[in-house]
Amino acid sequence: MKKYLAFIFLLLSVTFQAQNIHDVKIQGNKRLKTSFIKKISILKVGDKLDTLQLNQDMLLLKRLPSISNASYQVLATKDNMYTVIYDIVENITLIPSVNVYTTNDDEFAYRLGLYEFNMFGRNIMVGGFYQKDIYSSYAINFRAPYLFSNQLGMALNFQDLTTQEPVFFDDKGVNYKYRNKSMEIMGLYQINVENKLELGLNYFVEDYRFKGENINNRPELNVHKWLAKGIFDYNKLDYFYQYVSGIRNQLNVQYVTSTNDMLPDFFIGWNDFFYFKRLGEKGNWATRVRIGLSSNDETPFAPFSVDNNLNIRGVGNTIDRGTGAVVLNTELRHTIIQKNWFVLQSNVFIDAGSWRNPGGDFDDFANSDNVKFYPGLGVRFMHKKIYNAIFRIDYGYGISKNASRGFVFGVGQYF
The missing domain is CATH 2.40.160.50 (membrane protein fhac: a member of the omp85/tpsb transporter family)
Known part of the structure; x- marks a missing residue:
């Protein structure tokens, strides 16, 4: 029984870990500061992977005068974590x-x-x-x-x-x-x-x-x-x-x-x-x-x-x-x-x-x-x-x- 509970606990731990964001990367931006995009984004490093938050971030970014379009990618890392990449298409402002x-x-x-x-x-x-x-x-x-x-x-x-x-x-x-x-x-x-x-x-x-x-x-x-x-x-x-x-x-x-x-x-x-x-x-x-x-x-x-x-x-x-x-x-x-x-x-x-x-x-x-x-x-x-x-x-x-x-x-x- 103890072995069974330990196995369930380990499985839940791995699942929980796999849902967390290890890194958020910004690419495509030239004038718009990466630190600013991370500051205003809802999704943060350490959060659980949540497509609702990702979609809200896309809405937020596309409303900025400095961005003409935005999209995201989600990549699984070797340690069962996730890296999220925000692809930015900038406007001339x-x-x-x-x-x-x-x-x-x-x-x-x-x-x-x-x-x-x-x-x-x-x-x-x-x-x-x-x-x-x-x-x-x-x-x-x-x-x-x-x-x-x-x-x-x-x-x-x-x-x-x-x-x-x-x-x-x-x-x-x-x-x-x-x-x-x-x-x-x-x-x-x-x-x-x-x-x-x-x-x-x-x-x-x-x-x-x-x-x-x-x-x-x-x-x-x-x-x-x-x-x-x-x-x-x-x-x-x-x-x-x-x-x-x-x-x-x-x-x-x-x-x-x-x-x-x-x-x-x-x-x-x-x-x-x-x-x-x-x-x-x-x-x-x-x-x-x-x-x-x-x-x-x-x-x-x-x-x-x-x-x-x-x-x-x-x-x-x-x-x-x-x-x-x-x-x-x-x-x-x-x-x-x-x-x-x-x-x-x-x-x-x-x-x-x-x-x-x-x-x-x-x-x-x-x-x-x-x-x-x-x-x-x-x-x-x-x-x-x-x-x-x-x-x-x-x-x-x-x-x-x-x-x-x-x-x-x-x-x-x-x-």
């Missing part, structure tokens, strides 16, 4: 950013930027942009999700943004020169592979100056504000180069304080739900649904905008504002040409949405004046080995009331 947008009213604006997404080989993003939208603007951004640990990081942002903004008094739009100068700090916490939390504080100054002769004595404002924000991100997306599958949900809530009754304290929140599905070998269906609400103050400076470059392609540059928004963007992406590094992709899309008027009610969402419906066509020129190297051209044609049409150019997918 020093990326220029270009966005250009026009409408049939001959509006023209552009944004030029330069970003490094893998500073020091540790997935740190540093960069900024210059924008010309009648007026000049700029921003500087820093984001390090794993600065302090494999779960904790931070982001810093500075922005000086000046644009011409339409403000609506009694359904009549007038133009203001709008300037927003802000400083922001964010704490970034990765709960697990699927869930992330961001909390931040933003101090900013809003300045509204009337354009033209102010014969009706419209208000001009210079208001100091504080903004507290929280973002919860649930992400189950899986990437294979230009193809995406899965779901993602991002909830963003903010509370803004003000020192002027014309721009009162308010709450704003919106939820973005994304759904991506592979269709055959070359198709990819992509959908975004946004639902947003804010405090329903009757103010001409409502926070949700109807904008060419944000939500409805072809509609124009900030043509209206509201205290609520429901937006659907859905598109079919199809790969026409695919080479070793180059991809040409077609795009057929529908952008639709509606807004609640400031001080209005939920019936405003069904008001034909507020409903926007813009189908359109586009193309994508992609480099498979450069992060976010997707140059897009879209043309949206409005078929709803008082519709416009126009091109939207940019870098990266629209959503």
Whole structure:
């Protein structure tokens, strides 16, 4: 009996030992530090071999801007242990950013930027942009999700943004020169592979100056504000180069304080739900649904905008504002040409949405004046080995009331 128990104990010991990881090796990385990959990976030396953990590591790595694809191998060693090898295909991560947008009213604006997404080989993003939208603007951004640990990081942002903004008094739009100068700090916490939390504080100054002769004595404002924000991100997306599958949900809530009754304290929140599905070998269906609400103050400076470059392609540059928004963007992406590094992709899309008027009610969402419906066509020129190297051209044609049409150019997918 004792011999039998000893044999069972020995068998269990060998089995347990054989399931442990003896070594984790990284290959294929050049700029991305091996120590950084091991730091953020779930699987560690000494752990039991677990394919679930390996697959989660692949999802985590493929979401990094510095990696275009990742895979793994498992090798048995002579002493009945396992060596795991992570094969990394790196992206080029020093990326220029270009966005250009026009409408049939001959509006023209552009944004030029330069970003490094893998500073020091540790997935740190540093960069900024210059924008010309009648007026000049700029921003500087820093984001390090794993600065302090494999779960904790931070982001810093500075922005000086000046644009011409339409403000609506009694359904009549007038133009203001709008300037927003802000400083922001964010704490970034990765709960697990699927869930992330961001909390931040933003101090900013809003300045509204009337354009033209102010014969009706419209208000001009210079208001100091504080903004507290929280973002919860649930992400189950899986990437294979230009193809995406899965779901993602991002909830963003903010509370803004003000020192002027014309721009009162308010709450704003919106939820973005994304759904991506592979269709055959070359198709990819992509959908975004946004639902947003804010405090329903009757103010001409409502926070949700109807904008060419944000939500409805072809509609124009900030043509209206509201205290609520429901937006659907859905598109079919199809790969026409695919080479070793180059991809040409077609795009057929529908952008639709509606807004609640400031001080209005939920019936405003069904008001034909507020409903926007813009189908359109586009193309994508992609480099498979450069992060976010997707140059897009879209043309949206409005078929709803008082519709416009126009091109939207940019870098990266629209959503």
